[in-house]
Amino acid sequence: MADKATTQKRAQRIRRQIKKVAGDRPRLSVHRTSKNIYAQVIDDAKGHTLAAASTLEKDFKAGKKTGADSAAAAAIGKLVAERAVKAGVKEVVFDRGAYIYHGRVKALAEAAREGGLSF
Incomplete structure (x- = not known):
């Protein structure tokens, strides 16, 4: 099991790479706990x-x-895809944080693609 510092380092490393390729696109950030899952479309410039x-x-x-x-x-x-499209966002970059692209994170990403977001 990874400790908190290792998890934060991994998340920061992934965010740094995302910001390099993002351009002016907002990011779709995912956070999950053992009981819930959260998603946000964030405009880092503003x-x-x-x-x-x-x-x-x-x-x-x-x-x-x-x-x-x-x-x-x-x-x-x-x-979240429905709300983002309503706000005028069609293209995002996917920020999985420190989580691997599997299970709930993958299900959220695929559903967001079906909902109208492209990444």
């Missing part, structure tokens, strides 16, 4: 969050049993 979604939202909690599975991650991916 320091603003353009769209966000998580499994903690009231309307999401009413319909789903848990926020800790791939189905919940896919629903959040589709929801």
